[in-house]
Amino acid sequence: MVCLGNICRSPLAEGILRQKTIENQHTIIIDSAGTIGIHAGEQPDKRMQATALKYGIDLSTLHSRQVTLNDFQEFDRIYAMDESNYSDLQKLAKNEVQKAKVRLLLDENPLNSLKNVPDPYYGGQEGFEQVYFLLEETINHLINNLKHDER
Ligand code: 4NP
Numbered sequence: 398m399v400c401l402g403n404i405c406r407s408p409l410a411e412g413i414l415r416q417k418t419i420e421n422q423h424t425i426i427i428d429s430a431g432t433i434g435i436h437a438g439e440q441p442d443k444r445m446q447a448t449a450l451k452y453g454i455d456l457s458t459l460h461s462r463q464v465t466l467n468d469f470q471e472f473d474r475i476y477a478m479d480e481s482n483y484s485d486l487q488k489l490a491k492n493e494v495q496k497a498k499v500r501l502l503l504d505e506n507p508l509n510s511l512k513n514v515p516d517p518y519y520g521g522q523e524g525f526e527q528v529y530f531l532l533e534e535t536i537n538h539l540i541n542n543l544k545h546d547e548r
Contacts, residue, residue, distance in 0.1 A: 398502070399486060400478040403431030403461040406514050406528055407478055408441040410502065412454040413536045421540065426472070432485040434463035442518065448525040452533070469495040476502040476539075479513035505542055506535040 398410035407429035414427050431437075440446065441456040449456045468475065469490055475498050477483035483501055490496040503511050514531060517524035 398427070398429040398476050398478070399432060399464055399482050400429075400514070401432055401482060401516065402436045402518065403429055403463070404436045404439055404442045405445045405518050405525075406516065406532070407431065408456050408459045408461070409445055409449055409454070409528060410476070410478070410514075410532050410536065411459065412449055412456045413532055414539070416454055417536060417540055423540070423543075425543075428468075428472070429459070430462050430464040430468060432464055432482055436461040437463055444522065444525050445517070445528075448522075448529050452529060464489065466491065469498060473498060475499045476505075478502055479516070481513075502535060502539070503531075505539040506531075507538065508534065 398407040398414070400407040411427055411429035418425055418427065439461045441459055441461075446456045464486065466489065475486060477486055477499060480501065483499060486499045487496055490499060501512060503509070503514060509531070511531070514528060515524060517528050
């Protein structure tokens with residue numbers, strides 16, 4: 398799961414997906430990162446942590462890191478939170494196989510036509526709540542889509 402700073406959207410996406418896969422006993426390797434490294438080492442934004450905790454998800458053990466070239470080898474899928482992250486990831490990818498791993502997360506969600514998970518960083522509390530509900534709904538679809546892909 399990749400966003401810009403890896404302190405708001407992608408840590409929440411990681412936390413929700415971790416929780417849902419544990420509940421459903423799926424074994425997949427999950428991580429998140431940012432396209433920029435300026436928050437590297439930091440915990441998720443306090444506002445994002447508080448919103449996640451309100452819905453039972455603890456993000457306090459996560460720490461921001463920047464995307465690495467190794468991620469393109471290690472992971473089968475790299476989900477971008479918005480089109481800008483998607484384009485940055487496409488530029489980093491070394492070949493067509495790596496480029497094909499990069500997808501827009503919201504393309505997994507048939508219930509809305511948004512392409513971009515809104516960046517809540519510069520806004521108010523309601524933005525964090527919106528991101529929570531959008532990601533929660535989308536990750537439910539992602540897990541169902543993964544199950545179908547496995548068959
Ligand atoms: P994120 O939000 O990409 O969802 O983690 C942001 C975090 C930090 C910044 C921008 C967006 N920033 O410019 O520092």
